Amino acid sequence: MNFLEELQWRGMIHQMTPGTDALLQDGMITGYIGFDPTAPSLTIGNYVQIMLLRLFQDAGHRPIILMGGATGRIGDPSGKDKERELKSYDELDHNLEFQSRQFARFLDFEGPNAAIIVNNLDFYRDMNVLDFLRQVGKTLTVNYMSSKDSVKKRLETGLSFTEFSYQLLQAYDFQCLYTQHDCRLQMVGSDQWGNITSGTEFIRRNVDGKAHAVTTPLLTKADGSKFGKSERGNIWLSPELTSPYQFFQFWLKADDADLRNYIRYFSLRPREEMQALLDRVDEDPISVKAQLAEELTVRVHSRAAYESVLSVSELLFNKKANRDTLLGLDETSLATVAQEIPSFQIERDQLAAGINIVDLLAEHTSIQSSKGEARRSIKGNAIAVNKEKIKDHEYRVDATALLHGKYLMVENGRKNKFIIVTQ
């Protein structure tokens, strides 16, 4: 399958430089996407980029993952309305290490078009300021750089020289990849267009080459908010940071209106199957959503993780699930539930002495962030212990409430469920 055709069909092309089509017809080519290690793990926001690389590789091309060991130290002003806090070198190194390993799951690092990981810190490590200013800074005028949207917006609100320089780094990165790896294509979100064209400009002027770029439309949600954030922050691809259960729930709780985009951006099913899903969105959004959630949970985590999440989700969200079903659960099932949903440990002795519900929510666990909030939630009829709504903020929980002498289920609202394990 032709790469551009594939993207076109999925609606993943925003713009591209002239001649990109011809380049891609020309046998195996090398293309890259950059990732700055500003977060401890890749997120589903990054997953759009990962999909691009994957589709690129599936089409027979060679993907380069460019880790931003250098650019991460600077901070990209694109799409940011204010100057960013710089992360420490230690933190960035650690993130880079972790994220690099995550790619193993999504791309093929073997074979004729094996993916490779390059760190752009290598391009700058041995360069001093004067070299940089002469070799890199001389290529573009400040006038040209300032006319980029990403910079223009920030000239109103303030932009440090550091962040202003970011596009020089990204442009020079492209040049280095071009000369060292014969990389002729950069793919990325449309907010990066300015930085990319600086890159093709570098290659044209400095090494007399021709490089190309494709951008994808930024994935936005129907309600206008940014894709990839849940109420409680980022959805990470690492199971330690976002459990498979939460990951699965994220897709299941997605807005119907976003479903078509999600299928087109994230599914790797054969085209006929994808089309069948798309066709069924209107009549049966719930089952389509479930299938997408399944596909992604299996791919990002594992089949086993999905099975476990599914059984737990069905148990917890089953319409008929009431106090009796909960009490009827055997200990193994409860243990599985405890593994999947967020859980907290407390001392058995402490609980035996009786714990006030407000303290339990806000102090012994972080189900609520303050006691005031806990009280409000109780007043608003949001808190349930073992499927029983709590009406009184003086309510005390003690050992008699424990299921199988060990577990306690606490719900905040209908969707946020927690297990407290005593030990």
Next chain:
RNA sequence: GGGGAGAUACCGAAGCGGUCAAACGGGGCAGACUGUAAAUCUGUUGGCUCAGCCUUCGUAGGUUCGAAUCCUGCUCUCCCCA
């Protein structure tokens, strides 16, 4: 270097000496309705030992019985002139 404007809770934005934990909008959270969706309606949205107290209106001081509101220094941002 000179002149002007500004910094308010998650964001935007009122307030300009007491009745201000601070209007209003957005966002968040919860309740009802639903499909663990959307839309809609309702409640709530600094902390606590909660009819009271404590900490918050860039920062440090000062005036006052009393300051987000007045004065001074400082920091930062934006605009104009050189």
